[in-house]
């Protein structure tokens with residue numbers, strides 16, 4: 053039987069699914085739709101790679117690998133919830149929790165010495181960071197705010213901090229020596245295989261990556277971030293933040309750019325605490341501090357030291373905070389700074405949140421303050437400075453009148469930076485890095501110094517063709533101007549522009565407004581239209597896809613969780629993502645403390661509706677179409693009646709919101725006349741749900757306000773978590789139809 057695959061992930065989205073999925077299963081059961089769950093949570097992904105450390109009953113299948121294969125087949129219909137892209141601190145926490153539950157998995161070896169340790173580390177490194185999305189995203193991305201969501205925001209605008217012309221907030225980015233300035237790129241004329249080689253100044257060669265194949269028409273690019281330039285830059289920015297009385301904040305993508313960005317993050321920590329490192333560097337080395345895991349790693353490791361020594365270091369840290377600029381805080385109550393953990397501040401969400409808050413971030417006193425947003429690499433930083441300048445000049449955007457910016461993003465087959473993980477290297481010694489082809493011909497060469505970060509990306513031709521097609525189709529379907537965010541002065545973009553111009557000729561584009569603008573010009577063009585209430589499609593590469601699908605949604609509708617996020621898979625299947633946001637760890641914390649889950653599953657409702665529609669088309673199943681249409685109606689009604697989760701305990705939360713969705717969905721199915729059987733089935737269900745509204749709501753709210761026990765963070769206990777997420781017996785029994 054054809055099926056829809058539902059992913060089990062982590063944190064808030066996974067909790068929410070425990071409440072929502074039983075509703076979905078009950079509703080689609082009679083329509084010949086099978087729902088199957090696949091576990092791609094961080095915990096499951098860890099267990100899947102260590103069968104040799106587990107007993108028979110503990111072993112799990114590698115569901116991510118299975119789904120990766122499925123995503124390449126036409127029958128794929130996958131609902132993908134946001135998952136943790138784990139930083140090392142998160143990975144270690146998950147390992148510890150699994151060990152405490154009796155899973156005999158090995159520790160993460162920070163400095164592997166033996167062959168066995170090296171093997172363990174390499175298994176863990178495959179799980180680290182953004183390890184799920186690049187595997188499943190076998191198509192390009194189509195993200196937009198549905199009309200109902202946009203209308204809801206227009207009628208119920210979220211808060212939007214005012215912007216003043218005298219705001220001191222600004223973006224600081226490098227003007228030499230970074231990835232942007234050192235990029236080289238070319239298009240491969242004929243299939244070949246290449247190697248990446250480092251040669252030191254004595255002529256000793258090290259193969260960084262052995263032969264791998266490139267296809268005809270594939271674009272490759274390579275670049276290097278100079279450690280010296282980076283350090284000079286950080287030093288200047290720390291001093292400037294201090295001199296100008298603004299907060300110092302660093303915005304990276306340590307999860308998605310899992311090799312390069314933690315190294316850059318580590319340099320920032322070392323510069324911010326320069327004096328502390330000068331004095332205690334040797335001790336830190338001895339106790340195994342790894343600043344790439346954040347300043348929090350120092351705090352954790354010094355706990356092992358004798359008290360006197362610990363106090364001395366702590367005093368020097370305090371002195372560094374005092375003498376340095378004020379630093380932006382992740383949680384001022386708990387003293388968690390912007391430099392504590394590389395996965396706490398993630399640029400796609402952090403910059404828009406700051407822009408929504410008048411360009412301010414929290415300082416150590418828990419007050420909002422103007423900020424220096426440090427974004428070292430200048431490839432994409434300009435879009436944020438342009439947006440900030442626009443807000444300074446024109447004031448904040450108004451959600452009641454602003455337009456919308458859908459995105460068509462290039463990401464299929466590990467396009468661009470997504471594919472750089474196994475081709476990113478921290479350089480061991482001065483010399484050069486060369487990309488050579490099968491004939492020994494040098495394709496790209498860079499002079500490098502020890503500590504530089506060199507990386508290479510690949511972008512295959514077929515995904516580019518598909519992306520151009522998707523852009524044209526979206527522009528036509530919505531009659532909206534579309535802008536390709538590409539900079540003719542950037543080596544990689546110049547290669548892409550050639551292909552865009554070629555492939556656009558395959559389509560009849562008469563009457564369409566299609567342009568190619570540099571990211572900064574595209575920002576200005578788009579922001580101006582946005583302010584005037586006009587819509588503009590952004591057609592972008594992979595990193596800008598990520599940035600823009602948080603930036604504009606957060607400004608327009610308050611969160612990217614409400615986005616329709618579709619990945620039309622290149623082989624005909626469909627991957628339906630639930631919103632464009634992440635997994636908001638603080639939501640789990642609130643559930644544990646006061647049994648209230650404010651996670652909004654709207655993205656999941658939207659994704660399921662399109663998944664059902666896709667299912668109906670592929671399987672010629674009219675009932676699936678009706679289920680999808682009625683679900684969309686129910687979602688609109690949910691928005692109109694404001695039945696989304698509230699932020700505080702004792703009020704409607706995620707579970708209550710699911711109840712309303714179920715009730716409205718049943719009502720819509722009872723109302724429709726296209727399918728008599730569905731009508732007959734759901735008429736009594738709708739009645740029962742409506743009749744029991746008061747008692748169900750009571751059951752769903754009276755449990756709130758007290759701590760909840762789910763028996764684990766990364767691997768909760770199934771029975772406990774299901775109890776917590778399904779506390780209404782009345783609702784549960786109605787769903788047993």
Ligand SMILES: NC(=O)C1=CN([C@@H]2O[C@H](COP(=O)(O)OP(=O)(O)OC[C@H]3O[C@@H](n4cnc5c(N)ncnc54)[C@H](OP(=O)(O)O)[C@@H]3O)[C@@H](O)[C@H]2O)C=CC1
Pocket residue numbers: 133134135136137138185307395396397398401402611612613631632633634635636637638650651652653
């Ligand atoms: N597709 C995927 O798998 C993605 C995964 N991630 C992962 O998620 C984790 C957290 O990332 P982070 O950058 O903090 O981004 P998030 O999107 O999780 O969080 C940013 C903020 O957005 C708001 N928010 C987002 N989604 C919802 C929702 N459904 N309901 C209510 N509020 C929501 C919350 O803001 P407020 O408190 O202001 O309401 C939240 O604090 C990381 O592990 C990251 O790698 C991130 C993005 C996509």
Ligand SMILES: O=C(O)CCC(=O)C(=O)O
Pocket residue numbers: 137181182183185186307308400597598601632633
């Ligand atoms: O893959 C990830 O880690 C996050 C991806 C993301 O933020 C996005 O797709 O918007």
Ligand SMILES: [Mg+2]
Pocket residue numbers: 400598599601602632633
């Ligand atoms: Mg994102």
